[in-house]
Amino acid sequence: MAHTVGVSLYRDEGVVLRTQKLGEADRIVTLLTRDHGRVRAVAKGVRRTRSRFGSRLEPFTHVDVQLYVGRSLDVVTQVETLAPYGAALAADYPRYTAGTAMLETAERLTVEEREPAVQQYLLLVGGLRALAGGEHDPGLVLDAYLLRSLSVAGYAPSFGACARCGAPGPHRAFAVPEGGAVCPDCRPPGSASLAPEATALLAALLTGDWAVADAAEPRYRREAQGIVAAYVQWHLERGLRSLRLVDRTTPEGGQTVRATGDA
Amino acid sequence: MYEGVVQDLIDELGRLPGVGPKGAQRIAFHLLAADPADVRRLAQVLIEVKEKVRFCRTCFNVAEAEECRICQDPRRDPSVLCVVEESKDVVAIEKTREFRGRYHVLGGAINPIEGIGPDDLRIRELMTRLADGTVTELILATDPNLEGEATATYLARLVKPMGLRVTRLASGLPVGGDLEYADEVTLGRAFEGRRLLDV
């Protein structure tokens, strides 16, 4: 094995973010790993039906993976599934589209390859687990994930004190460029107006207070969702492609009916 | 940035699927260095394929006439419609000689990260075809991967109010393979789709 000298192998856990076809039967797989940050690796022969990698390297799969360091791209040598989230998500369209927006966000917020991003990794795994578990509205799971991943990336929004002068909240105006709620004195023209319930929902999503979030009425969910979308598009250059495709249909439309009844 | 026509070429190549900015640059410089006769032949084929080949106006399979040969064939059962992602899937299914119905080619699968949503596929055209009630069974034969499954889920939900029989191609263990090498999702599917052995 003389020519394996200098080949370095490593093992990590990760989530498959994206795959691209390479040549006839290979794929380039982008993973967000626990210890090595975002990694791009070649999976050889993965598109053949008899590949031993099978579905393990499809987006959303949480894997235990072994790679060796290549010149430009690493190479996948072994994969074991920790959780096949893809199957649960692909069987439910709103969950699938919320999940793809999470994957795209994770990729965009881990700017440098191989730079450890353990908090982003943990947020993504938690978000996918929540989506697949189906306990909460997929739209809320996505919004909570977006707010938290942006916070970890250094863009934490403020839903309490005025983002400009610090005057204690709650405030009714939200200025995306200022990074949060703003008081009447600081409010720049063009700021969004938010119902106090929507502000409370946003704060609950950011802190993970699911009792409050799950109880929020659909109209406040929609308001909060608009703020989150604007906030994401402001902070991510070129925006997120998958965000406009997120399907926010509520199951059987039941909650939407209740919303119009309240209005 | 390069000057004029070289940059134009890089820009055009960069719009092709699977070609990034670096790849576009590499192909452009390959073409610049290539034999002029080779490049002329490539250019000719590109123009020819656009002039001669088009998409069937009914099913969007590649065709050399207004309608493809399958849509023109009166022996094909119009009550069973098989939805596939690409024309090459039609070719693959035709090779089995198992299927006597008709096709609908979507032109891809829903893939939000690549910016491909339902409106970018021939889904509206599919709904128009289903509207007159001729089709009674819809076979969703999108790829057995994440995007194909999600597209099938989307379509199944969309046509649900129409009361059609909606089926999905069985997926499971590859014939000729060993069970121990199957991944969990494939093996799980194979269990779901198990059939009665009536001997």
Ligand SMILES: [Zn+2]
């Ligand atoms: Zn046709």
